[in-house]
Amino acid sequence: MSQTSAASSAPPRPTELELFLAFLGASLRGFGGVFVMGRRMLVEETRWLTPDEFVEILGVCQFLPGANIVNVSVAVGQRFRGWTGSLAALAGMIVAPAALSVALAALYLHYASIPMVAHAMNATASAASGLIIGAALKMAEPILRKDWVLALPVALATLLAAGFLHWPLIVVLLVMAPAGAAIAWTRRAR
Amino acid sequence: MTPTPSPLASVTQHFLLLSILAIGGVNAVTPEIHRQVVEVSGWMSDREFAELFAVAQATPGPNMLIATLVGWRVAGLMGAAVATLAMVGPSSVIVYSVTRVWDRFRDRPWRAIVAAGMAPVVVGLIGSSGYLLAKGAAADWRGVALTAASAILLWRTRLNPLWMLAGAAALALAGIV
Numbered sequence: 001m002s003q004t005s006a007a008s009s010a011p012p013r014p015t016e017l018e019l020f021l022a023f024l025g026a027s028l029r030g031f032g033g034v035f036v037m038g039r040r041m042l043v044e045e046t047r048w049l050t051p052d053e054f055v056e057i058l059g060v061c062q063f064l065p066g067a068n069i070v071n072v073s074v075a076v077g078q079r080f081r082g083w084t085g086s087l088a089a090l091a092g093m094i095v096a097p098a099a100l101s102v103a104l105a106a107l108y109l110h111y112a113s114i115p116m117v118a119h120a121m122n123a124t125a126s127a128a129s130g131l132i133i134g135a136a137l138k139m140a141e142p143i144l145r146k147d148w149v150l151a152l153p154v155a156l157a158t159l160l161a162a163g164f165l166h167w168p169l170i171v172v173l174l175v176m177a178p179a180g181a182a183i184a185w186t187r188r189a190r
Numbered sequence: 191m192t193p194t195p196s197p198l199a200s201v202t203q204h205f206l207l208l209s210i211l212a213i214g215g216v217n218a219v220t221p222e223i224h225r226q227v228v229e230v231s232g233w234m235s236d237r238e239f240a241e242l243f244a245v246a247q248a249t250p251g252p253n254m255l256i257a258t259l260v261g262w263r264v265a266g267l268m269g270a271a272v273a274t275l276a277m278v279g280p281s282s283v284i285v286y287s288v289t290r291v292w293d294r295f296r297d298r299p300w301r302a303i304v305a306a307g308m309a310p311v312v313v314g315l316i317g318s319s320g321y322l323l324a325k326g327a328a329a330d331w332r333g334v335a336l337t338a339a340s341a342i343l344l345w346r347t348r349l350n351p352l353w354m355l356a357g358a359a360a361l362a363l364a365g366i367v
Contacts (some may be wrong), residue, residue, distance in 0.1 A: 030356050031250045035316070036344070040351070052309075059308035060292055062315060064213045066281025067254045074282045075289040086286050091279065097251020098274045103258050105245045116244070116363065121248055121361035123336055125327035127354045129278045130337035132320030134344025140313045151310040158314025163321045170213055172315070180307030187304055 012048045014080050017089035022046055023092030025071050028100075032128025034069040034093065036135045042076065042095070051142050063173055070094065150187055154180045198265040198272060200231065205257050205276035212281060216254040216321075223256060233264045235241065253304040 014022070027034050032076040042049045049057065053113035054072075057079075070093055111117050130151030143151045158176045161167045167175075193202075195276025206224055212219045218279050220243070227233050234242075242263060246255040295301045324337040340354035361367045 012248065022240035027251045029250060029354070030252070031353060033249065034250075034252050036351050044348070055309045055312055056305045057289070059312045060289060061285060062308075062312060063213070064288060065210050066278065066283065066285060067212070067215045067252045070252050070254060070278055071281065071285045074285040078286050078289050079293060083286065086282065090282055092213065093252060094254070094262045094274060094278055097249060097255060098270065101246060101249040101251065101255040102262050102270050104249050105242060105262065106336055108245045109241055112233050120362040121244065122327060122359040123333070123367055124355050125247065126324065126333040126336040126342040127358035129320050129324035129327055130340030130342075131344050131351050131354060133317060133337065133341040134322065136313055136317035136320055137341065137345040139316065140310075143309045147306070151313075155314040155317070157351065158311045159277065159318050159321070163313055163318030165312050167250070169218055169315075173311070175214075176311045176314070177304075180309075180311050181304050182307070183366060184303045184307035188299075 011069070012080070013087075014046070014083050016077075016081055018083065019077050020088040020092040022048075023089045024096055025092075027093045027097050030069075030097075030133070032125060036131045038069045039135055039139075042072075043177060048080070051139070054138055063177075082174060117175055119190065147187060150180070150183045154183065196265075197231075197233065198269055201233075201261050201264045201269060202272050202276045205261070206271050206280060208257075209277050209280040210284070212277075216252075216256065216277070220256065223260065227260055227264075234258070243261070336361075336367060 002131055006126075022041055022045075026037045030037040031097075039054060041053055055077050058068065061068050061075060061094050063072055070090065073089040073093040074086045077085030078086065079085075081088070140151070140155060143155075156177060158172060161176065162172045163170065204223075208219050211222070224239055228236050228239050239260075242259040243256055246253075246259055249255055254274075257277035258270050258274045262270035262277075265272070266275050292301070320341075324334070326366065328337060336358050340351075340358065343349055343354055344351055358367070
């Protein structure tokens with residue numbers, strides 16, 4: 001496998017321990033889902049993936065069952081260290097939050113009925129959904145810059161189908177991915 | 191007399207199956223978890239399920255923690271561990287196998303075309319999940335304002351997202367939003 005086509009600097013090759021710790025850190029900072037923190041960790045903090053590579057891995061993971069960011073951890077671990085890397089990244093992603101959720105469930109169930117706590121949780125949920133929209137905007141920028149004739153209609157049609165028309169995800173994927181690939185095909189090698 | 195499977199065995203079986211079906215993530219199968227846990231098996235009340243779901247959302251970590259908590263409620267700590275593994279195991283094996291094949295086709299031209307066509311679909315899907323979550327969370331215009339503010343801050347600055355979440359909680363506790 002040739003690695004020479006990578007960037008000017010040496011390609012990253014995190015160890016199992018580094019994978020475990022990085023995904024652990026991202027998952028424990030991931031309030032309201034790890035997607036936003038996971039992208040920040042992989043693309044901005046460690047720079048293990050370029051923005052394009054992140055979108056590509058996420059695209060493959062969207063097609064497969066499982067929580068997207070959990071799938072991304074398995075895929076990233078696989079890319080750098082094979083199956084031991086996948087296990088390390090996956091363990092970092094799920095073990096601590098699972099233990100924490102049980103501890104918090106035992107506590108929270110006493111307090112969740114307090115209106116103020118419920119109100120604060122609701123405000124946090126609003127902000128968390130904004131983070132996901134912000135991450136989508138960040139991801140959209142380089143893609144639009146590269147080829148907006150392809151990206152803009154496909155992204156908007158997907159948003160419409162999934163967000164407003166409530167198509168089942170599998171239908172969205174089976175319609176939009178081939179459509180996107182077909183448009184990309186007609187615009188190749190320009 | 192047919193032997194009744196233990197709750198631990200049923201919950202394991204349930205999540206092993208859902209793991210393979212959860213295309214679009216665990217949020218896509220949450221209605222199915224609810225159906226099984228509340229309506230079919232009667233493991234907990236509707237209200238208990240809603241509370242566990244809120245705790246799962248409030249805990250940092252991936253969106254599959256509802257599986258962990260259902261396992262915990264049904265069969266204790268062992269149930270939590272087994273349900274978690276059942277929910278991520280089968281899907282992870284699939285992801286591992288598929289990404290290995292995908293990496294092998296690194297230099298094929300068709301892969302670049304598929305990836306280019308897929309990228310805007312991914313962006314549209316992430317945007318729509320943000321929109322749907324925002325719609326569910328916002329009680330009035332102040333919720334919408336919080337969503338818009340945190341979206342713009344994440345998009346235009348390199349501010350750590352934890353500030354947006356902490357800020358929203360602080361504004362709510364102070365009675366401002």
